[in-house]
Amino acid sequence: MSRRSKEFNEYLIDSNSQHNFSHNDYMQHPAIAFLKYTVEAKDAVNFCINKFPKNNDNEYSKDSLDSLQHIVVAMLPTLMGHFETYQRYLFALMFDYSIYLKDFDVENFFKKINKSANLSIDLIRLSSYRGSNSTSIGLLLSDSLPGWHNPSKVNSYFSAFDLNFQLFNANAEKQLRILWQLRHSIVHTGGTITVPDAQKVPELKLYGKKQVVFEKNFIFEVARKIHPLIKDSTTGIGEKFIEKLIDDITDEQKEQIEEIFKVRSSVAVWLR
16 A cells, blocks of 8 residues: 655654744744844854765765855845844844833834835734734734835834934845845745846945855854844844833833843844
8 A cells, every 4th residue: 555645734743852942932032033043054164064075085976066155045035034033032132022112102113114015904903813812012013014024124123212323234134135135036036046136236236147156154154144133133222122111110020121122143243
């Protein structure tokens, strides 16, 4: 009797890795959860770099090189997916705790949000949370906002809190635009930077029609360079948020809020 072929969904399994990631991690410490993933991504690629077969001249065989390039390219969309999750959860938690901000004008907040996006709550999506006792209103809000792949738009969302702080500075915006465009080309245009897409980012304008292929150390460099970006963004906006807390907030409430802006990594030297 022939063995039944499994459907695609049946290949999903429980993780047996000691390095698990869940939205609960992002709900507690968005920056720490994201940086943890970047290190794991870097380590996974480094394992391949160190273990793939080489020829007698210590150069990778053609099969090794081809496989390594596929793996490095495929890692970027996943990494940027985690970065989007970091942004959305940080925004969501800040909104949830905005009830403790001095003079926070929620009506003015939404006026500013609506200048950047036509906010509308998907009622069908909202209904999927029915029966839940721990739904974050902030997550419902961030889930309804478009444009998380656009650092300028993300800056405008966080600016709506009136903290006098831009989440991503000019250099961070430039770096993120490059990464998001590369991710777009991998996911949406078959791994080729189209001529129109190349014109969207000044740093990529000479790469039109080029296939996206990275050097083997690319993910290592993304992980390294994004560490200080995350530290500056998270701690910077966290300091401004905490400065505006109401005077009669309890120590426990303040500690809960301080936790969401914590930044920590197993590669601490990259945070300097």
